[in-house]
Amino acid sequence: MNRSQTEIIEHVFETLQNHFGCFEWWLNEAPFEVMMGAILVQNTNWNNAEKALTNLAEHCSPQGIAALPLEKLAERIRPSGYYNQKALKLKALTQWYEGYNYDIALVKQVEQSLLRQELLAIKGIGGETADAILVYATHKPSFVIDAYARRILSRNGVKVPKRYDDFQQLVEQAIPRQTELYAYYHGLIVEHGQQFCRPKPKCDGCPLLPTCLGPDVAS
DNA sequence: GTCCTGTGAC
DNA sequence: GTCACAGGAC
Structure with a gap:
């Protein structure tokens, strides 16, 4: 099981999408x-x-x-x-x-x-x-990287770059460049980061359990 | 190192 | 009741 970074990222989003389903996130706000x-x-x-x-x-x-x-x-x-x-x-x-x-x-x-x-x-x-x-606010495809994304992806085996822009590039090249997708995927990350993948994780029922390396992986 | 609150665990 | 903790930018 030596998946490429891109494959892991795709797998994480696919899994989260299956678990949380589709929802609108922020794109219709003032x-x-x-x-x-x-x-x-x-x-x-x-x-x-x-x-x-x-x-x-x-x-x-x-x-x-x-x-x-x-x-x-x-x-x-x-x-x-x-x-x-x-x-x-x-x-x-x-x-x-x-x-x-x-x-x-x-x-x-x-x-x-x-x-x-x-x-x-x-x-x-x-x-x-x-x-x-x-x-x-402007509906341009720029992927939002946050503490949740760092935590979730590193715990699932992504070697997360330290620099914000490098990490962002890694994520962006793994998914189609569409505003709606970026908006939705960041929503998935936030949702999962709050419900399961907290600093002290709540692993009960976590959809990513099969691929997770645990809370203490070096990011 | 500094800026700060709300929450949840104890 | 206290108190550690989560959370970005400069």
């Missing part, structure tokens, strides 16, 4: 809320990020964020953690978006790798957040 969500969910779970979004209520638009004083903004997004940092990040994001007149159609016109560069230049947006915005 673009700016997706962008905010991508920042608010950093270093926390979606539950906390959602509380922050709920607290923002009617300010949940680029104009709303721009108009809200930094301290007020921080106060509202408190439940997501690192709220002072994240308030600055949301401001930076909004300022960048203002350059496009808050028009997602204009953003979508930018070529993918160029747009990724632009997003990465915004303070507080790293690889993962940039890719989440690319897929779920």
Whole structure:
């Protein structure tokens, strides 16, 4: 059993797809809320990020964020953690978006790798957040790599590259380059990472049990 | 090393 | 009740 990296990755996604079935993930949400969500969910779970979004209520638009004083903004997004940092990040994001007149159609016109560069230049947006915005807000095929993907794939025998971009490339070359697929597969990863493949794994009923090397494989 | 909260285990 | 832990970016 010496499968290639690509074969393992294909096998993992196929198995997860069979287990969890099809579902829509994020592709129909309002673009700016997706962008905010991508920042608010950093270093926390979606539950906390959602509380922050709920607290923002009617300010949940680029104009709303721009108009809200930094301290007020921080106060509202408190439940997501690192709220002072994240308030600055949301401001930076909004300022960048203002350059496009808050028009997602204009953003979508930018070529993918160029747009990724632009997003990465915004303070507080790293690889993962940039890719989440690319897929779920602009519908460009950029695969989101996260802690779950690292954990799940390394536990199943993938020699996971340390650098984000290298890992992303490895995953992207293993699956067809389609936005819907990227969006859905990342959803599968998140779902599985939360239900089964936690740092201290819940292996009972895990669909990947037959190929899993256990929780302690060096990634 | 720093930034922070919510949860779940004890 | 305390407290370790999960979770990205700079």
